Amino acid sequence: MTGLVQAVPLRRRRPVARAVEGQELALVVVIALLWLALSLGTDTFLTGSNLRNIVFGVAAIAIIGIGMTPVIVTAGIDVSVGSMAAVVMVVVAKLIRDVGAPAPLAVLVAVALGLALGCLNGLLVSLGGIHPIIVTFGTLNVFRFVALRIFDSKQVTGVPDTLAWFGGGEAGRGLLGVPHAWWLAMVLAALMWCYMRYWATGRHWYAIGNDPNAARLAGIKVRRRTITAYALTGFFVGLAACVLIGSGGLVQQNAGTGLELQVIAAVVIGGTSILGGRGTVLGTLLGALLVGTLTSAITLLGWRSELTELFIGVFILVAVGVDLVRERRRRTR
């Protein structure tokens, strides 16, 4: 157990984070420059309907990212969120279409189901001692199987607009014309940011990510904190599923496919270290916003669609590269 020897007091290794970390500031600058360029370059970017489309398009990713951030901060990962979203979506879609469930019940079922699946992930990760990517890769397939069984070889068509409050239409618009889904993401991110910054149990996630053995010696309930992170992710997946169903219509079998990669991209671009121990939900929100801006800008400018993938790839590599350089510098200090 080399961890015992290397156990270093949390404070000295990692002073309490500054309000805004370096990468977040860089992201704000990049997004601001991008928005400025697009506003000047096109007369269609800076319009209500376009900005609404951008933030709505990434709202579900951002909401799940709020849960994924603490998971990655504990040096874990949850690749099952896409399949999990599919399970919640098909259950809730069938519930409101076939049973006529009202919105509050639908949301309750969505978050309860998400929470339950998240708890399962958390339990398996914390009890098994296997790397989270393996565990959640397993549950990714299991959840997808469950979703497909519930789909029963048919996509769900004619889903009513019960959850339109979360959707991208007129009924989903809130204060200042901003979609409720994005308000939800911002409010939840603010709460999580405060929790991770000021609450002791929130700080424990960082300690676990830096060195789980040291964290355990310091009296942190590593297992319980780990389960909490995965359970919260499940809860947020439940909410995101409501956003994805939104104003209804069609829920396809491939719902949520690849969602995990989009969420992880937002978190990583947002400056959360894939090695654990560093990162904030504010960064994740900005990461999602950057991805959304890029995706929309490509279409607005009439560029080829596949350039979106290129730019997102480059941003991930830059973000991870910056993180590794910073990690190395910190270690040699």
Place this chain on the structure above:
Amino acid sequence: MRMSKRAMALVAVGLVGALAMSGCSKKSGGSSGASAGSGKDGKQIAVAFVPKLQGIPYFEAMNTGGQKAAKDLGINWIYKGSTTADPGAQTDIVKSLIQQKVDVLVVAPNDPDSMAPVLADAKAKGIHVMTSDTDAPNSVREVFVNQATAEGIGRGLTDALLEKMGSQGKYAIVSCGQTAANLNSWIAVQKQYTAEKYPKAQIVDTVYAGEDEAKAVSMAKDLMNAHADLTGLVGECTSSAPGVAKAVREAGKIGKVFTVGLGTPQAMKPYLADGSSTAAILWDVESLGYLTAWAGQQIAQGKSFETSNKVGSDLADVKYFSDQKMLLLGDPLRITKENVDQFNY
């Protein structure tokens, strides 16, 4: 501890990459049939159909038609596909069917080029090879069952949309897979036909949303934002057709922006009802499945096709084009709010 953490991270990054490429595949066989349709050696003929993906109403309806034909003709119909429209996952399923030594292998390829060598391999093992719904033109396939010609669909879509747009204005296309040969051939016709017949109309952009309805909605909204004077949208496949209609509905532009698309009737019904979709262009998908199974039986028995074939009561005159080795189902249908209830898929 430090090193192992880094190693873990490397494993993690590698696995995330692998994830992106993996698809989960679902298997289910549908078989039915009696003893009448036997091959040369007296065994029941096994015709296996591999759709682009399983579980969407389009291919499920094709399966329904295939099962019906199997019952009528007494052959064994196998239907097996992946749950994602992923060329790799599809190739794996085709390979497993080759191992099972089916008599006839029918594929609707996601990527015709990567499917071609696999089909050649099947042929080398003595399996008859066909394509249906989507062709693999540079392959060894013996016949292609075409649902409609590219001209029929491209013109059908263009006419339905431009009638509503008053033969003029700007429109855009939301397509799906960038490598889907049939979608691309329809788009080529739409471009050419629009330029010839509707000189005052213009296609301003073509974007690709994959088989993802939510992405189609988002991209359609981007297109409406990018072109304020846009009055038309085409959804080129069964996920983007409802997608563009939903975008118009959500943007509150019903009656200002018109949409048409290749949509399945039940999925399009709510949009046809409120006018966010003008029409869906499609063919009778169950009949396509029926024709596919019939054609499989014909080639397994070594029979050749006539210029006009009587396949069944609903398919009295199916044309065969020997120069392209292609069977043609017929003219596409225009599905509107008036006739949408005739279709239960």
